[in-house]
Each structure stands twice: as structure tokens, then as C-alpha cells.
Amino acid sequence: MKESVMESVRGGLIVSCQALPEEPLHSSFIMSRMAKAAKESGAVGIRANSIVDIQAIRDVVTLPTIGIIKKVYSESDVFITPTLKEVRQVCATGCEIVAMDATIHSRPNGENLQDIVGTIREEYPDTILMADTGSIEDVEFAIKLGFDIIGTTLYGYTTETEGCDVSMNDFAYLKEVLAITDLPVIAEGKIDTPEKAKRVMELGCLAVVSGGAITRPQEITRKFVAAIGSVNN
Numbered sequence: 001m002k003e004s005v006m007e008s009v010r011g012g013l014i015v016s017c018q019a020l021p022e023e024p025l026h027s028s029f030i031m032s033r034m035a036k037a038a039k040e041s042g043a044v045g046i047r048a049n050s051i052v053d054i055q056a057i058r059d060v061v062t063l064p065t066i067g068i069i070k071k072v073y074s075e076s077d078v079f080i081t082p083t084l085k086e087v088r089q090v091c092a093t094g095c096e097i098v099a100m101d102a103t104i105h106s107r108p109n110g111e112n113l114q115d116i117v118g119t120i121r122e123e124y125p126d127t128i129l130m131a132d133t134g135s136i137e138d139v140e141f142a143i144k145l146g147f148d149i150i151g152t153t154l155y156g157y158t159t160e161t162e163g164c165d166v167s168m169n170d171f172a173y174l175k176e177v178l179a180i181t182d183l184p185v186i187a188e189g190k191i192d193t194p195e196k197a198k199r200v201m202e203l204g205c206l207a208v209v210s211g212g213a214i215t216r217p218q219e220i221t222r223k224f225v226a227a228i229g230s231v232n233n
């Protein structure tokens, strides 16, 4: 089962359809329509946040889903599928791939990622586990824990990598990741143009995730406004 899912996303675009409560498009229905549009336009998978969005999307789109739950715990910086509770909840939706923060940061409730992975391997042996990483140290940690997929999701989004962009220096960081593992790598995080998506595939990624550049009109609008504004100033 795992192999067939990997093959179905190989070489393709996975569209992240997410909108948090504070975002204009926050709605499971809207996210399901975004996913439908993505599928009709050639996406090979969907990345989705929250049980309600995952279920709404999977009701209308039959594509492999990377499921997460974003939840903020006051005592931790880890917010993507942070504890065993959230990982179990996403696994229970039937998502083919479950992604979680795999940084070396401390998790809520004193939980540790090794125990989470071990428990989930027993409870959901067929679920593919994707490590959302932000550094080479995270990648090495995720490899040691036995994740199935490495994602660059958090590069540029952690305190240590704030301001970094995976495309810098012709994806120098991504090349480092690809060089230290034979695991499938999914490029994710600020892949905001077709050219960048093409480049990461040329470099050898299993697949590429793009989110805001496709499904966050507020981000897209800001880029247009900034570009036009640069002319008038």
C-alpha cells in the first residue's frame, strides 16, 4: 500500500489547501473546492489541516492526502501534529500520509517523537509518516526515527531558520538534504512559482508541495500589490 501511494505522487504537485481560523478562506467547504480545483488541474495529492477539512476534502477528492492538525500548545513551539493525540486523530481519518513536526524542539506534555512514532507504527502500520523538518539535524533525527518521507516544510519557519528560503542559492539546503538520505524527499515551504517546483523535481525530490501561492489569495494579492507599489515609489 505504501509503495503504491509513493508511486502515485512521484513526480507530481501536491497542493496544500489550508486556511486557519484567522484567514479569509477559513472553511472546510472552501478547502474542499480548492482541492477539487487542484485535482482537476493535475495535482497528485492534497495537504490538509484539521479533521473537518480532511474529511470535507476526502469526500470530494480521491487523491492521496497528507493530513496534519495544527494545534498551538503554550509550552511548546511545535504546532504541526504536535502530540500523540493529534497524530492518532489524523491517522483515524484514513489519510495515506500523516505529517508531523519532526524538529528537535521539545513537544507538549513532555512527549517525545520516538515514542509517538513507535506507537503509531503499531497502531497504524500502513500509514506513511512524513517528517516536517527545518534543519539537517532534524533530518538526521527523522531518519533515525524511521520516518518514511522527509519534508522541508519548516525550513524558514523555525527560530533557527527565520528568514531562510529553501530556494536560496539554487536550493542549496535542499541539495544538502538530498545528499544525506535515500528516503523520499518532498520539497515544501515557499515553493511559490512553477519554475521553483520544476527545479526541485530536477534535483530529485519525490514530489513538491505548494500552498500559499495557489490557495491563499491574500498572499497572492500582497505580492501583486507590492510589485505594483514598487513602480510608483
Ligand SMILES: CC(=O)N[C@H](C=O)[C@@H](O)[C@H](O)[C@H](O)COP(=O)(O)O
Binding pocket: 016, 018, 047, 068, 153, 154, 157, 188, 189, 190, 191, 192, 209, 210, 211, 212, 213
Ligand atoms: C509553516 C507552516 O505552517 N506550513 C504549513 C504546513 O502544513 C502550511 O501552512 C504551508 O502552507 C505548507 O507547508 C506549504 O507551504 P507554502 O504555503 O509556503 O507553499
